Structure formats: C-alpha cells, structure tokens
Amino acid sequence: MKPGLFVIGSFFASDNTCPHCHAGYQTSCRQREFVTTAQAPVLRVPLADGTLVSTPELPPDDLIPSLLTLSDVMGTGWFAADAANVKPGSTVVVVGDGAVGLLGILSAKQMGAGRIIAMSRHDTRQMLATEFGATDIVTERGD
Ligand SMILES: [Zn+2]
Structure with a gap:
C-alpha cells in the first residue's frame, strides 16, 4: 500500500500470508484483528498490506456506494x-x-x-x- 490509493478493506484485518489466509479464510487469520471505528475520515488499518485492496484508479463518485458493499x-x-x-x-x-x-x-x-x-x-x-x-x-x- 502507498498513500493516495483508493482502497477497500474488510472489518477483519489479516496478514494474507498465513495458512488460513492462503486457504481463503482471511477472517480466521492467525493475526486477525477487528477493524473498528471505521466511519472516520482517517483510519489506521493494521496489517494494511494484507487487508486492503486498491482499485486500479480513483473510482467515479457514483460507483463508490456500490464499492462500499465489498467491505462487508x-x-x-x-x-x-x-x-x-x-x-x-x-x-x-x-x-x-x-x-x-x-x-x-x-x-x-x-x-x-x-x-x-x-x-x-x-x-x-x-x-x-x-x-x-x-x-x-x-x-x-x-x-
Ligand atoms: Zn493470515
């Protein structure tokens, strides 16, 4: 991850490297953490490289409500x-x-x-x- 990206993440932080993550069960990650208080203008996301997915470019405003569903x-x-x-x-x-x-x-x-x-x-x-x-x-x- 790097500053300036538009990212989407789950309410579970995961490393995306452990056996559970590799099997597709990131919510059972050995290092999982809940991401709380996410309705804020700024948020620190633990394990960001494993948790967040960036979009290829900044999405248009009308697409953002649909992208919100991807986090949950x-x-x-x-x-x-x-x-x-x-x-x-x-x-x-x-x-x-x-x-x-x-x-x-x-x-x-x-x-x-x-x-x-x-x-x-x-x-x-x-x-x-x-x-x-x-x-x-x-x-x-x-x-
Ligand atoms: Zn993991």
Whole structure:
C-alpha cells in the first residue's frame, strides 16, 4: 500500500500470508484483528498490506456506494456462493432476502448460475432479487 490509493478493506484485518489466509479464510487469520471505528475520515488499518485492496484508479463518485458493499455484505454473499460451489448453469436457492442473501443472488449470477431461486416474502426485496439475477421467487414457507 502507498498513500493516495483508493482502497477497500474488510472489518477483519489479516496478514494474507498465513495458512488460513492462503486457504481463503482471511477472517480466521492467525493475526486477525477487528477493524473498528471505521466511519472516520482517517483510519489506521493494521496489517494494511494484507487487508486492503486498491482499485486500479480513483473510482467515479457514483460507483463508490456500490464499492462500499465489498467491505462487508458482498464478500459474505460471494463467499456463500463460492462455498456452495456455484458453477455456470447451476441451480441455486438463496434462503433469505436481506443484504447478504441479495448479494448471494448477485454473486451466483456473476458465477454463471442458470436458475436462481430466491426465498423472499418482501415485495421490495423481490424486485431487487430479480434485478440481481433471481429467476424465480418463492414466497411460501412451511408445508
Ligand atoms: Zn493470515
């Protein structure tokens, strides 16, 4: 890292060098630390070289709100889809339509899933689920 870069980081600081990080589990890093009080104009990030990812250039202002999701919920949704081994043409069911579930849908779409079924009972979230790639909405629960 060097001064002046636009960076994105997780709320877990990690060295990105230990066996856990190499296996893709940076939140279980042997040196992990929580990054707290991050809603500040200036922040010291421990293990910055392992934790932060820089963008190739300064992003336009209208892209920044979307990039904010990369520090938390998008990573979780992506990890879920990756852990579920989503492949091109896969059929995926996402249970839950909160931020993580919706970004799990977006991740599955990015990974090429052919059919994405969203379990959702909220109209506004169903619209987002469809926008993010859900092909089917299931609103029922129980029997
Ligand atoms: Zn590590």
